[in-house]
Amino acid sequence: MLLYESIATGLRRQIAQGTLRGGERLPSVRQLALAHQISPATAVQACLQLEREGLVEARPRSGYFVRAAPSGLPSTPIARRRAPGQVANPALQGLLELPQRPGLLMLHAAVPDASLLPHAPLGAALSRTTRRRATAAMDYAPSQGDPALRRQIAQRYEHTGTAMTAEEIVITAGATEALTLALRVVTAPGDVVLVETPTYYGILQAVAALGLKVLEVPNRLEHGIDVARLDRLLQHTPVRAAILVPNFNNPTGSLTCDADKQALLASCARHGTVVIEDDIYGELAWSGQRPLPLRHWDTGGNVITCGSFSKTLAPGLRVGWLAGAAWTEALARAKYFSSSSNASLPQLAVGDYLARHGLGRHLRRLRRAVADNGQRMRDAIARHWPAGTRCSAPAGGLSLWLQLPPGGDGLALFDAARAAGIGISPGVLFSSRGDYGDCVRLSCGLPWDARLDKAMRHLGRLAARQPGARQ
Ligand SMILES: Cc1ncc(COP(=O)(O)O)c(C=O)c1O
Incomplete structure (x- = not known):
C-alpha cells in the first residue's frame, strides 16, 4: 500500500468508528506529516483522497473537515474478549449500553433524576473552588x-x-x-x-x-x-x-x-x-x-x-x-x-457545598420526592400491570423490585421495554446464579409526570403480553 493510502485508511477508520465526527477538523497537514514522519505533500495526498471519496471537505485557510453526514462506511468492530473473573452476563452488557440510547426513559438506573439533585449550588461550589483554590484544585489531593x-x-x-x-x-x-x-x-x-x-x-x-x-x-x-x-x-x-x-x-x-x-x-x-x-x-x-x-x-x-x-x-x-x-x-x-x-476539584467542591448548605434540607426534599414517586409507581403497577405481579414495598432507597406472574420473563420484558424507549433492569443481574429470571427492578428516582405515567402503563401492557399473564 502506498504511504498516503495507509494514512487515508487510518483517517477513514476514525471517521467510520466515530472517533472523528461530522464537522470536526482533521489533524493539520503539518501534524499528519510530523506524526507519521512523512512529507507534507504525502499528507496532502491522503487528505485529497478522502475529499475525493466525499468523506471530508476543504475549507479555505482552515483545513480539512469531516463532512456532516459521512457515507455509511462499515466500521471494523474489535472482537470482544472476556477477562478472567468477569461475570459472563449478556444482560449486564445490554444494561451498560442503555445510557448510550438518546431519549431513553431511565428506569434502569438507581439514581435520582437531575431535577432532584442540587446541581446549581454544586455548580457554584465547583466554580468557587476553581476560582478561590485553584492551586489545590489542580494539584494531587x-x-x-x-x-x-x-x-x-x-x-x-x-x-x-x-x-x-x-x-x-x-x-x-x-x-x-x-x-x-x-x-x-x-x-x-x-x-x-x-x-x-x-x-x-x-x-x-x-x-x-x-x-x-x-x-x-x-x-x-x-x-x-x-x-x-x-x-x-x-x-x-x-x-x-x-x-x-x-x-x-x-x-x-x-x-x-x-x-x-x-x-x-x-x-x-x-x-x-x-x-x-x-x-x-x-x-x-x-x-x-x-x-x-x-x-x-x-x-x-x-x-x-x-x-x-x-x-x-x-x-x-x-x-x-x-x-x-x-x-x-x-x-x-x-x-x-x-x-x-x-480528583481534587470534586472533593473540595463537595466540602464547600456541605460547609455552606449542609445536607438536611436537600435530603428531606429528596426523600419525600422519591417516596412519593415510589408510591405512585406502586399504584400504577397495581392498576396497569397483569394480575399476579408482585411489587416490593420499600422502606427506602431508589428501587422497586417486581416479580412477574408465573411464566413471566424479566429479560424479555427488558428487551421489549428497550425497544419502546424505556430502560429497566432484568432480575437475573441481581443473582450470581442466574436466579430471578421472572423479576425486574425499576428505579423510583424519576419525578412522577405524564411521560412516566405513560411508560408505566406501557410496561404493564408489555408484561401482560407475556405467556401466563392475566389482566
Ligand atoms: C448498593 C450499591 N452500592 C454501590 C453502588 C455504586 O455507587 P457509586 O456510584 O458511588 O460507585 C450502587 C449504585 O447503584 C449501589 O446500588
Whole structure:
C-alpha cells in the first residue's frame, strides 16, 4: 500500500468508528506529516483522497473537515474478549449500553433524576473552588482524601451517635471503589465471601473479578437479611468477608432491623468474618428516619463502612468513601497504589457545598420526592400491570423490585421495554446464579409526570403480553 493510502485508511477508520465526527477538523497537514514522519505533500495526498471519496471537505485557510453526514462506511468492530473473573452476563452488557440510547426513559438506573439533585449550588461550589483554590484544585489531593471533607463525613456519622474519626476515612471514586478496595484488602483469591440474594450486581462483579467464591444469604422483602440463615452458613463454611446492604438493599429496598443487625455482627465476629457494609442508601429512608449503620454497634473494628454521595448529590462527581476500622492503614495504602488519590476539584467542591448548605434540607426534599414517586409507581403497577405481579414495598432507597406472574420473563420484558424507549433492569443481574429470571427492578428516582405515567402503563401492557399473564 502506498504511504498516503495507509494514512487515508487510518483517517477513514476514525471517521467510520466515530472517533472523528461530522464537522470536526482533521489533524493539520503539518501534524499528519510530523506524526507519521512523512512529507507534507504525502499528507496532502491522503487528505485529497478522502475529499475525493466525499468523506471530508476543504475549507479555505482552515483545513480539512469531516463532512456532516459521512457515507455509511462499515466500521471494523474489535472482537470482544472476556477477562478472567468477569461475570459472563449478556444482560449486564445490554444494561451498560442503555445510557448510550438518546431519549431513553431511565428506569434502569438507581439514581435520582437531575431535577432532584442540587446541581446549581454544586455548580457554584465547583466554580468557587476553581476560582478561590485553584492551586489545590489542580494539584494531587492527599491520597486518603481532603482532610476537611473527611471530617465532614465523620461528623455525619457522629450525628447519628456512631463513633467515627476522620483519620479512618479514605475518599474513593464512589462506593464502587470503596467496596473493591475493601474486598481486595481483606480477602485473597479463592476465599469465600457472603453476599445477599438478591443484591446489587456491582457487588457480584467486584467479587467475581477478584476470584472470590460466593455464598448467598437471602434478603427478604419484609425483613431484610435472613440472620438465622447467615449464622447457619457461617457455622458450616469459613467465610472471610460478608458484603451487606442492611439499609435499603438494592434491589429490594428492605431494611434489616436493629436487633438483626446486632445479631449478624455478633455472628460474624464469632466466626472471624469481616463485615463490609455498603451504606450507600442509609440517608434515603422514605420515612425520613435515617437507620443506623452496622458500624454503630461495632466495638471490635470488624466493620468496614462504605458510602457515597452518588445517590444524594451527584453520581458524576465520583465522591465516595470508606471508613476502614482496623484496616485503615492497609486500605489507605491500597487506595494509594490503586489511583494515587481522587480528583481534587470534586472533593473540595463537595466540602464547600456541605460547609455552606449542609445536607438536611436537600435530603428531606429528596426523600419525600422519591417516596412519593415510589408510591405512585406502586399504584400504577397495581392498576396497569397483569394480575399476579408482585411489587416490593420499600422502606427506602431508589428501587422497586417486581416479580412477574408465573411464566413471566424479566429479560424479555427488558428487551421489549428497550425497544419502546424505556430502560429497566432484568432480575437475573441481581443473582450470581442466574436466579430471578421472572423479576425486574425499576428505579423510583424519576419525578412522577405524564411521560412516566405513560411508560408505566406501557410496561404493564408489555408484561401482560407475556405467556401466563392475566389482566
Ligand atoms: C448498593 C450499591 N452500592 C454501590 C453502588 C455504586 O455507587 P457509586 O456510584 O458511588 O460507585 C450502587 C449504585 O447503584 C449501589 O446500588
